[in-house]
Amino acid sequence: MIKLSHIDVVFKDKHKQPVYAVNDVSLSVDKGEIFGIVGYSGAGKSTLVRVINLLQKPTHGQVVVNGNDMVALGERELRNARKKIGMIFQHFNLMNSRTVYGNVLYPLRHTSLSKLEKQQKINQLLEFVGLSEKRDFYPSQLSGGQKQRVAIARALANDPNVLLCDEATSALDPKTTQSILKLLKELNQKLNLTIVIITHEMQVIKEICDKVAVMQHGQVIEQGDIVSIFSCPKQALTQDFIRKASNIEQAYDSIFNHPSLAEKLKDQHLLELQFVGNNHFSPFISQLYHHYNIETTILYSNLEIIHDLPVGTLIVLLSGDNHTLVDAESFFNKHHISVSRLNSLQHENNYSI
Ligand SMILES: Nc1ncnc2c1ncn2[C@@H]1O[C@H](COP(=O)(O)OP(=O)(O)OP(=O)(O)O)[C@@H](O)[C@H]1O
Ligand SMILES: [Mg+2]
Structure with missing residues (x-):
């Protein structure tokens, strides 16, 4: 489903020295899996996840998603490939001047769907995320959890089969975090959606992930299924994360x-x-x-x-x-x-x- 092979992402610092934000990372995520990436700030998690939809072009390495070699795609093919990869963020990134309905409509603007089909699609998505009653509200009138639900509905508008979540629950309180994680699990099961979750909280990983990769200094230092990582963590950093959870x-x-x-x-x-x-x-x-x-x-x-x-x-x-x-x-x-x-x-x- 997603296969990253020997990915490097190298930036230049202000002295023009190379900074390896991602350093030789290989991992694969199977269809229908919930895959967690955990690491402290600056570990390279966001950079790595942006490589999956090629928001960040890798300096080196191969990215295959849904059978597409992402780096090799032309502009138009890449645009189509990206429609199958939804993404949500810590700060929701909603358009404040549009209503809930308008935000979910936005990614559908260039599709061939009729007006009625768009309406039906949006209503269905809002129902799915439990926000039907808020369709005419503006983001400023919503709680953090509700905003993230809008962002999820928007991310699903083009029927992606992959959802990338970059610290999607980090701005939320524990109870709201639980409800968003529950929703993500439902999406995973009902839509067979493959989900990649970035977090710095092992609690989130423990809650819903099938597999986890632990990142430090741009590298994946340990990865495996949740049970073996939680029962027998090998790296000190992994142990540290688990103890904190x-x-x-x-x-x-x-x-x-x-x-x-x-x-x-x-x-x-x-x-x-x-x-x-x-x-x-x-x-x-x-x-x-x-x-x-x-x-x-x-x-x-x-x-x-x-x-x-x-x-x-x-x-x-x-x-x-x-x-x-x-x-x-x-x-x-x-x-x-x-x-x-x-x-x-x-x-x-x-x-x-
Ligand atoms: N555009 C950029 N130019 C230069 N350096 C960058 C750029 N983007 C990221 N970096 C550097 O790459 C490293 C990894 O950053 P990244 O944002 O991927 O980490 P992260 O694990 O997501 O951290 P956080 O948990 O704080 O979001 C950091 O040292 C960061 O400063
Ligand atoms: Mg980040």
């Missing part, structure tokens, strides 16, 4: 700042446990007590369901000496629960465990 950072803050922790750590072991999959709904904490007489205090626990697969994290204190720790670790290993020892950690903002 859960509440574990705050949990560590309160645990490490708790006055009684130092006392407890004299004769107890602080561990982080992680498990993936359904087979862990066994009462392993009580088994640990029954088999080894090891007592466990749970300081934090979190269970995420990612694509129907439970991913659990616990921070626990275990009673006992080093022998009991060895027993506990072998017990956890046997049950495919990964263990990180945290006792030696000092309280820092960055927990690189």
